[in-house]
Amino acid sequence: MLISEKLLLSYGAEIEDLDPSYVIFTEGSKPKYYYQIMEGRIKLNHYDDEGKELILAILSKGLSVCELLLFIDQQYPVNAVAFEQTRVIRLPKNRFVQLLDDHPQISRDINKFLSERLYHKYIMLENNASLRPEVRIKGVLGYQKSFSSDQSRFSFEVPLTRQQIASITALRVETVIRTIKKLEKENFLKIINRKIHI
Secondary structure (H helix, E strand, C coil): CCCCHHHHHHCCCEEEEECCCCEEECCCCCCCEEEEEEECEEEEEEECCCCCEEEEEEEECCCECCHHHHHCCCCCCCEEEECCCEEEEEEEHHHHHHHHHHCHHHHHHHHHHHHHHHHHHHHHHHHHCCCCHHHHHHHHHHHHHCCCCCCCCCCCECCCCHHHHHHHHCCCHHHHHHHHHHHHHCCCCEEECCEEEC
């Protein structure tokens, strides 16, 4: 958890329960709140000119949602959509800034978190430029695992379906399925109850 729920509530945060497919914010809108996931998952996506969905990330419990945009005067470049029944805690931007001013350690923790996220995002983007599907998929799986506190082998259950991995990597689903089987044979990942573990 980035910021304790108790502290957020003391600054006037509200808890919201969101149904699956609920749109939290849309591409082009201005950031007004700090969002932190209490339960469930949120996907960040974008639609290309042909209406094809590109999933950029799937965020889970304890993560914040596009908090970096609260520090600059820019519009959201993505949509945020509840992926399943989700509970978030949201704090107005001005109160979030006040919280950081009052608690410099939290500000440093957020800077560290943002730096780690950007580092892993660069690695994933570099891998996604590869023509080799296994490099793209390893990049996405590594990025997802980077949010986990347990980095031991096969400890992380990837919260993505094969279709979602295809959307993130711009690969065909069939290619993703075939490549995941290959990566399992190479002992890069394990399939347990049809779920990918890295």
